[in-house]
Amino acid sequence: MVPAHQQQRHRDLGKDRPGVPVHLRQRLDADIRQRVAPSGEPAPDQMPEPPAQPPHPVRGRDLLEEGRAGLGEPAGAERLTEPAVDGLGPLGDPPGGADEGEVTQEVGVERGEAPPGPVLLPGPGASWAAASSTTTPPRHCPLTASPTRYVANQRQTEQEAMSTHIDQLEAVIARDRSKVLDWSDKAVQPAWYGRSIAEVAKARPKLDELSTPMMTLDRRAIDENLLTMSRWCAQAGLSQAPHGKTTMAPALWRDQLLAGCWAITVANEPQLRVARGAGVPRVIVANLFLRPGGLAWLAGELAADPGFEFMCWVDSAEAVQLMDAALSAAGAQQRVHVLVEVGNSHARTGVRSLDGALRVADAVVSAPTLALAGVAGFEGSVAHEIDAKAIADVDGFLTRMVELHRRLLDRYEVRDAVLSAGGSAFFDRVAAILGPEDGTRGPVHTRIVLRSGAYIVHDDGYYRTATPHARGSGPAFRSAMHVWARVISMPEPGIAYLDAGKRDLPFDQGLPELQVMRRTGPDCATTTHPLVGHELFDTSDQHAHVRVPAGSPLRVGDVVRLGLSHPCTAFDKWSLIPVLDDASAETPVVIDLVRTYF
Secondary structure, eight states: OOOGGGHHHHHHTTTTOTTSOHHHHHHHHHHHHHHSOTTSSOOTTOOOOOOOOOOOOHHHHHHHHHHHHHTTOOTTOGGGTSOOOOSSOTTTSOTTOHHHHEEOOOOOGGGOSOOSSOEEOOOSOOOTTTSOTTOOOOTTOOOOSOHHHHHHHHHHHHHHOOOTHHHHHHHHHHHHHHSBOOTTSTTOOGGGTTOBHHHHHHHOOBGGGSOSSEEEEEHHHHHHHHHHHHHHHHHHTOEEOOBGGGTOOHHHHHHHHHTTOSOEEESSHHHHHHHHHHTOSEEEEEEEOOOHHHHHHHHHHHHHOTTOEEEEEEOSHHHHHHHHHHHHHTTOSSOEEEEEEEOBTTBSSSBOSHHHHHHHHHHHHHOTTEEEEEEEEOGGGGOSSSSHHHHHHHHHHHHHHHHHHHHTTTTOSSSEEEEEEOOSSSHHHHHHHHGGGOEEETTEEEEEEEOOOGGGTOOSSHHHHHSGGGGTOSOOOOOOEEEEEEEEEEEETTEEEESOOTTTSOOBTBOOEEEEEEEEOTTSOEEEEEOOSOEEEEEOSSOEEEEOOTTOOOOTTOEEEEEOSOTHHHHTTOSEEEEESOTTSSSOBEEEEEEOOO
16 A cells, blocks of 8 residues: 555656656556545555665666756655655556456465465565565574565565665666767667757657668557556466566666566676666576676675665586685675576576586575575477477476475575566466465465566567467467568569668568558658568568569558567667557657667
């Protein structure tokens, strides 16, 4: 519940922020109405008000003031000093009200004491410093309080208190929106030189005014995908830590956190530095992190900001020793949380056997600078097709993760252990196999963390066929990314060439598809026509090669919309991406620009 005296603060989190989608701001008000009893008094089962957050780090305050100044907001706004509230976020309760947002734990006798009332999925900002959900108990000291009740209390606190670190992320985005644009980004039009992203977005330029090639995002589809995944994960009892490597776009990470995601996942140290610099409050590195200089930097970040939470993988005693030595040499003040990674033969990193995983866990427990916090794996590494055998292999891999997790229940050094998997092809199997482990078994509570990241933009290629929905299981998403290219030559019958190539288009998981043609006449009127039977069969550096069927409406000068395959290798080709209100509208307009950091 949001205390009455903090309701205005809650509304301010989404009000008058040009980068926050309208539906997210509306969900903030709906969340307030849902959390306040009709009489205006706290609900009977309400937890005590969480403590105020500690002072924001100096860097975060400076960025916040700079970002607000860039948008014309007065410095020193009162919102910064008020207690942070509502970690659940506007989409933390999925559409449909409290009944759909509440995921009641069906706890059997073997899972220990049932939490007092329904447990809601956490939102982006817990009481990060004062009541972290992964608080490490003293080493070798048994937990004296009921871990189930402890975690239930912690998760409710998470729902009621949004970390001020979300303000830091907002400030970084606001600062970027205030920067002057110039020739250094290929998406920037000459008419935009000397203007900021915020000014361009306010002007709402039309799609037809943009140069080609041009990658765009579809805001309407993104919003639908965020809503759909938030609802599905809530119903499945999963926490989300979407893989940020997909977009490397802090503005989209912000949207995911506001949609109720628990953390953002990245793949390596450079990506971690982007997430940390952008102000993401909880980051998972889904990989091993061994560079001594990087670990020394991490130790400093954890010491400087008690609200920053971090975890990464280990898969060998050697890796544990390297991490411990580097952190000890750096004088680390806080233990780094690590998860034992489960692997598969000839399939990337990860421990290959149960005995080997137990030895790694022993090494972690013996390392003074590390804390054993869970088990992780990537089920997509064991499957190369989408068929019955692949699903059986994935289920077997996930079952091995569960077996290891259960063997470590009395070894974990955190109260809320993490069991994490999930690419974007088999996350339904993650829910089916790992989902039942959510709750309390033995001395700790288990949080199931899903790392699927492509859902936010989906695609018109690989994931369209690989997503669980294509198998009749899981939610349906819509592609929210396209590249617009111009027909520049039709030198012979049946062949056309576009002005987009490998520098602009993903090509590692299938080539783009032609979807729609747009033609602007001398009177500036635009006509559209669906394209059927056209095949983009090859790309060179700056050209796409297209087979054109007889009777095609295509002409030199027409602009075509390309559906793309594989978001990860689409975003990395564009440092700034225009966001359209609706790519399928008769006259799409640019309502924002999203910056990426690859």
